Structure formats: structure tokens, C-alpha cells
Amino acid sequence: MTREFSRMLLVLPEIKELLRQNKKEQLKKIFYDYEPIEIVEILKEFSLKDKVFLFSLLDIDLAADIFEKTDKDDQLTLLGAFDKTRKAEILDEVAPDERVDFFEQLPEEMVLRFLSIMEEEEAQDVRELMRYDKNTAGGRMTTDFAQIEKGISVEQTLKDLRKTAKDLEMIYYIYIVDRTDKLLGVVSLKDLIVAQPEREIDEIMHTKLIAIPINMDQEQVAKRIARYDFLALPVVDKEGKIKGIITVDDLIDVIREEDTEDMYKFGAAGKHIDNYMSTTPLSVARHRMTWLLILVVTGFISGTIMEEFSFALKNVVSLAFFIPLLMGSGGNAGTQAASVVVRGLAIGEVKLGDIWRVVRKEFLIGITVGTALGILALLRALILQKSSLLGITVGLSMIATVTVATCLGAILPIICEKLGLDPAVVSGPLITTVVDISSLLIYFGIATQLMEFG
Numbered sequence: 001m002t003r004e005f006s007r008m009l010l011v012l013p014e015i016k017e018l019l020r021q022n023k024k025e026q027l028k029k030i031f032y033d034y035e036p037i038e039i040v041e042i043l044k045e046f047s048l049k050d051k052v053f054l055f056s057l058l059d060i061d062l063a064a065d066i067f068e069k070t071d072k073d074d075q076l077t078l079l080g081a082f083d084k085t086r087k088a089e090i091l092d093e094v095a096p097d098e099r100v101d102f103f104e105q106l107p108e109e110m111v112l113r114f115l116s117i118m119e120e121e122e123a124q125d126v127r128e129l130m131r132y133d134k135n136t137a138g139g140r141m142t143t144d145f146a147q148i149e150k151g152i153s154v155e156q157t158l159k160d161l162r163k164t165a166k167d168l169e170m171i172y173y174i175y176i177v178d179r180t181d182k183l184l185g186v187v188s189l190k191d192l193i194v195a196q197p198e199r200e201i202d203e204i205m206h207t208k209l210i211a212i213p214i215n216m217d218q219e220q221v222a223k224r225i226a227r228y229d230f231l232a233l234p235v236v237d238k239e240g241k242i243k244g245i246i247t248v249d250d251l252i253d254v255i256r257e258e259d260t261e262d263m264y265k266f267g268a269a270g271k272h273i274d275n276y277m278s279t280t281p282l283s284v285a286r287h288r289m290t291w292l293l294i295l296v297v298t299g300f301i302s303g304t305i306m307e308e309f310s311f312a313l314k315n316v317v318s319l320a321f322f323i324p325l326l327m328g329s330g331g332n333a334g335t336q337a338a339s340v341v342v343r344g345l346a347i348g349e350v351k352l353g354d355i356w357r358v359v360r361k362e363f364l365i366g367i368t369v370g371t372a373l374g375i376l377a378l379l380r381a382l383i384l385q386k387s388s389l390l391g392i393t394v395g396l397s398m399i400a401t402v403t404v405a406t407c408l409g410a411i412l413p414i415i416c417e418k419l420g421l422d423p424a425v426v427s428g429p430l431i432t433t434v435v436d437i438s439s440l441l442i443y444f445g446i447a448t449q450l451m452e453f454g
Contacts, residue, residue, distance in 0.1 A: 008038045012045060019050060028057045036065040052081045061166075064093035075102055088117040095169055097142040097250065100129045137221050138214040140254065141235045141244030146174040148201065150184055155197035170232050170247050176205050183209060183234055183242040211236045214243055221246055222254040223348060298433045302440055309444040312451075318385045319447060322377065322394045323440070329373055329398060330405040330439040331432035337362050337409030338431050342423045345413060355414045362410040363403060370402030393450050397443040404442065405435045
């Protein structure tokens, strides 16, 4: 249990005692003193029967908030335990985007069954949102937002907000539309509060709008919201009609998912697994197997190179001592460069047109770092192997290896981006394997030129 939830752990014994005594009002009062995410964590300490009982004590608003923050697997278990009325209330009250996220993991027949018990307006909203790809703005947006038609006064707008605010996810921005729902402008809650009540909304609205196309990829959506530093941005269709909004909390979820996906790809760990602890070892192994097989087959090339130059190793056994050093240094240097460039591409710091500037910079970095490492390797050969020729061979190989590694680490992610692939596909293990092959070719190439083999 993490520190954020420790304060509710203090009242866990009291909750269990009140539950044993069936003290409903006192239990209800305790839960209203804590945040939904804290309640979710504490509910893990109770049986399904007790969870259902505790949910029955809560008003539908709080119950829906808690349900939204519950793990996806537990959500279905809870719904299955609720009676039909409570089930429908929860599904109707949950935020539209959260509800669709939940439905997308269910079989179609189960979705249809849930839709049949919901209010028609809410059910139609689910059908509309499920039409969009879940990785686009349409799949991420919520339809609970403040919208008014042009031509009404500031005073009337505030009156309307008081009636609808409790059902909306975001009321800081109010979007102004015409009768066809075409987006015309936006005002903030601050704009409304400071404006004179008699003024028309059209007079104070901002018309220079930043909107998100409904089919925009979620990663691009996250970048746009982060760039403009707004709490939310409107989502519009091809005709400019507002269909929903993307909020900052949606952005955080997207960033977390994208970062997790990139981390798995960069580590060649296969597809992201939602719940590692509940996944069987066989399932995890299956996800990792593909990349490992590719890397092993690629690694055979390194063995072939060493076999081709076995005559050099037989004549100068000391050459073998430095192979792990060169391969390790090159792999690490390549991974460092790839990490920096992948991040730069992700946040827009590096563009496709910057490829030669990036390679030039990494070339200079590689020369600098490689020279420092090469001097160390040279000294090691001089001191332990007492061979100046071996030292020069190892030193030059280190400089060349690290320089080539940093250039490869920089250029491969950009090539992937240009080909429409995820740059994170150029994973650490893949970069390391490619650099291993390059290191051996460079090392034995320099050795055969500088050293004599009988």
C-alpha cells in the first residue's frame, strides 16, 4: 500500500467494526471524508459482498466516481454483483469517456446487454463514442462539457451553468455554438465572472480557436494540449461541429500509456501487459519471445564474425580480452544516443529534417567520448599486456566503435519515424545487437591492418 492511502488505513479497523455492527450512517459519513481513489484502495481489503454493501450506502455521484477509478477487472466483477437498478444507475452516471473505456474491453453481447438497461440518451452516447478508434481524439474525448448557443446574456449563461454544472466533467471553459452545433467561440469561467451580466456572450467570447480534429492520433493530441497549456481543448468534426472535449486528465492517461508502450518497445519486452502481477508467466514469456528470437538470430552474426577471424584470436589471444569491453561500450553509447533522439522526436524537439544535424552532433560526441574511453583501454593494454601495438589497436577500435554506435543510435530512430514506424521500435537490445556486429568488424578490421598474424 502506497503512502498516499496511508491515512485511510488508520480508520480501516473502525470501518470493519462499523460494518460488523451494521452502522450504515456512520460508515457513510466516514467514506465522504476521503477521496474516491483512497476509497478504491481501502475497498481491496473487503470481500465482494461487503464491497457491494458499502457501495449501496453511497450516493450515486460518489459511487460512480469510485467505480471510475476501480481497476477494469474489478469493475466487471462489481457490476455483476449489483442488482439491475444499481447497475443501470452506475453506468448512466459514469463519465462518457470512462464508460467507453470500460465497454471496449467487453464482448459485444455483454455491451448490448448493459446498453439495454441504460437510459436511451446515455446508451446512444456510448454508441456514438465507440464508433471512433480508441487511440484517436474521438475515442478519448468526453461529451460532458459546457455548451451554449450564441446570442444569450452573461447572466443567463451563468444561470444555465448552475443547473447543469454538476453533470459536467469540465466547466472552466464554455463553448459557444450556433444552432447546428458549429463551434464559434469559447469563454472561460473567469471571463463570465468578471463580465457585466447584461453583456451578450458573443461580445466576450474568444473566436481564435484551437481545436482538435476528431481523428487526430492521441499522441498528437497530448502534444497539442501540452503545447498550449490549456485545461481542455474542443474536438471537432470536418464541418467544425463540436463533438466533445479532451481534458488534462485524459492527457495524463495518454502520456502514461504512450510512455509505457515506448518503454516496452525500447526494452524489447513485447506488448504492454495491463496487470503484470495477475498475468501468468507463460503469457508474459509469449509476449517477450518474438523479439528475443529475432535478437538471438541476429546475434548469430557476431559468432560468425568471430569464427571468420579465429586465426587472429589464435595468434594474439589478448585480442579476446577486449571484445566484451568494446561491445559493451559501443552498445551503451548507442543506446544513450537512441534514448535522447527518441525522446526528442516524441516531444517535437527533433524533426525529420534534422537528421544530418543530429548525426553530425552525435559524431562529434562519439569522437569525444570514444577518445576518452580509448585512452583508458590503451593504458589497460600497455599496463597488463605490455603491448603498445595491442594498446593502439584497442584504443583506435574504441574510438571508432563508440563513434559509429552514437551515429547509429541517432540515425535509426529518425529513419523509423520517416518510414512511419514507432522510433521506440529501435529498442535498446536491437541497437546493442547491431552495434555488437559493428564493433567486431571494426576491431578485427583494425587488428588485421596493424598487427601481424603468422
